Amino acid sequence: MPLGSPDRLQFCNLSIMSVLATPQTSPTVANPATPRIRFDRHELAGSFGDIGTDLPLLIGMIAAAGLDAASVFTVFGLLQILTGLLYGLPMPMQPLKAMAVLVISQKIAGPTLYGAGLAIGVIVLVLTLSGALTWLARVIPRCVVRGVQVGLGLSLATLALKQYVPAQGVAGWWLAAGGFVVMLALWGNRRAPAGLVLIALGAVYALTWRIDAAAIVGGVGLRLPQMHLPDWNSIVTGAVVLALPQLPLSLSNSLIATRQTVADLFPQRPVTIRELGLTYSLVNLIAPFLSGVPVCHGCGGLAGHYAFGARTGGSVVIYGAMYVLLGLLFGGVAAQVVEVFPLPILGVVLLFEGLVLMRLVGDTAGSPRELTIALLVAVVALSVPQGYVVGLLIGTTLYYLSSRLPALLEGQTK
Secondary structure, three states: OOOOOHHHHOHHHOOHHHHHOOOOOOHHHOOOOOOOOOOOHHHHHHOOOOHHHHHHHHHHHHHHHOOOHHHHHHHHHHHHHHHHHHHOOOOOOEEOHHHHHHHHHHOOOHHHHHHHHHHHHHHHHHHHHHOHHHHHHHHOOHHHHHHHHHHHHHHHHHHHHHHHHHHHHHHHHHHHHHHHHHHHHHOOOOOOOHHHHHHHHHHHHHHHHOOOHHHHHHOOOOOOOOOOOOOHHHHHHHHHHHHHHHHHHHHHHHHHHHHHHHHHHOOOOOOOHHHHHHHHHHHHHHHHHHOOOOEEOOHHHHHHHHHOOOOOOHHHHHHHHHHHHHHHHHHHHHHHHHHHOOHHHHHHHHHHHHHHHHHHHHHHOOOHHHHHHHHHHHHHHHHOOOHHHHHHHHHHHHHHHHHHHHHHHHHHHO
């Protein structure tokens, strides 16, 4: 369907899921002729597609673990730039979510977090080089991966509507409602990217009502990342307390589901699970020595950048540059600067990121068996402890059992 077709111009009459299924977000529109790196308004808009997930986790870890804000933001930004240039795709890095939640909730110290990052980097490197990661990606059925994607999408949408949108009271609800209307009204607009207008709306609101510009200007100053050498005790403690709880989520979402999402959105530009495993390992073997938090790939971040208009690694380079600037020049007042992105607006970002992920399950609709397994995996992922790995195990087992059951029954009736 051409971008200017009547069907597209009438999208306001469609449901939200129908809007998300238009060619603007369809996996079939990825153009193999698209350059690896491009800088334009669409890449700029896409660069905000994952900020709703990253910023709150980074700020929370800095406060809970007493981390150096300049180091965290600068290193996080540099790693974004690295992966954007390396892959030439809108594939950002994200904080390791399970680790972040444990650090924030239990106030785990910074050295333990750095040790955990080094430990999980080594673990994933061993899995990658041994071939175990490639084997897992091969034996886990696509419908099970779809379930992981739906589970993550539901998790993001729930977080958006329960915590982010209501965060600033009645004014926040109105701001989120306005942002939602902006997204729908401008979805697919090539002149005024919806994501860029959404972020601008939030910035105007914040600069008018919530930000003390004088305090920010007074806190500007150059701050460089701090060097850190993890000790063995921190590495061992971090491996047990943080890395092991994180590993199932990393295998399912950061690696296996991310590889599938690249195949969905960019079928002409495949990425192997081995490549993802190597970059995952590399960045986590570097970050701890520069006082950076552990990071990963993520299908949610990829979907978020794509949903907001990104089609090249340019969006991730822009996204990383913003963090580098924040860390180097505004590290001392970072908590005030990030207020330019109000939580209700970040909630709208998360909601659309989740919806884009959930709609990918549509290709299982032709098989009741696969659709049922995908939905079951999603429910398990969202509902039980370590739900992603439990969902992977249950879904994969059911898939192979249900595939063999007809043959077994046929054999018994002969």
